[in-house]
Amino acid sequence: MTEQIEFTLRPYPRGIHLVTGEVMRQLPSLPVTGLLNLLIKHTSAALALNENADPDVRHDLNMIFDRLVPENAPFYLHTDEGPDDMPSHAKSVIVGSTLTLPITDGYLNLGTWQGIYLCEFRDYGGPRRLVATILS
Numbered sequence: 001m002t003e004q005i006e007f008t009l010r011p012y013p014r015g016i017h018l019v020t021g022e023v024m025r026q027l028p029s030l031p032v033t034g035l036l037n038l039l040i041k042h043t044s045a046a047l048a049l050n051e052n053a054d055p056d057v058r059h060d061l062n063m064i065f066d067r068l069v070p071e072n073a074p075f076y077l078h079t080d081e082g083p084d085d086m087p088s089h090a091k092s093v094i095v096g097s098t099l100t101l102p103i104t105d106g107y108l109n110l111g112t113w114q115g116i117y118l119c120e121f122r123d124y125g126g127p128r129r130l131v132a133t134i135l136s
Contacts (some may be wrong), residue, residue, distance in 0.1 A: 052115025
């Protein structure tokens with residue numbers, strides 16, 4: 001059986017944001033076993049699974065991404081939407097737009113320190129649309 005819903009995450013400022021709880025509140029009851037696939041319908045933000053306990057990880061990830069893909073690089077051609085736009089697209093390619101997570105006993109089967117993150121790469125990205133597909 002497959003169930004699919006689309007929902008919106010509230011706007012977040014630029015950064016890496018733990019959204020596991022917000023995502024779970026949008027979902028129906030999960031099956032005993034199955035898979036949850038999440039897709040973010042944007043090209044300047046991403047979804048990631050990572051450390052959910054120490055907020056320094058989020059800070060460090062931001063610093064890493066900003067060094068890997070700096071703003072205002074002289075070789076960027078796509079610059080009409082501001083200095084954070086092209087770097088946001090590149091960062092979203094690096095991180096990815098989907099997560100596929102196992103469901104066991106009606107819950108996401110995540111590691112002890114794992115959480116779902118919205119990686120917001122724009123200064124003013126706005127609300128972000130997600131599609132959740134539940135396979136059982």
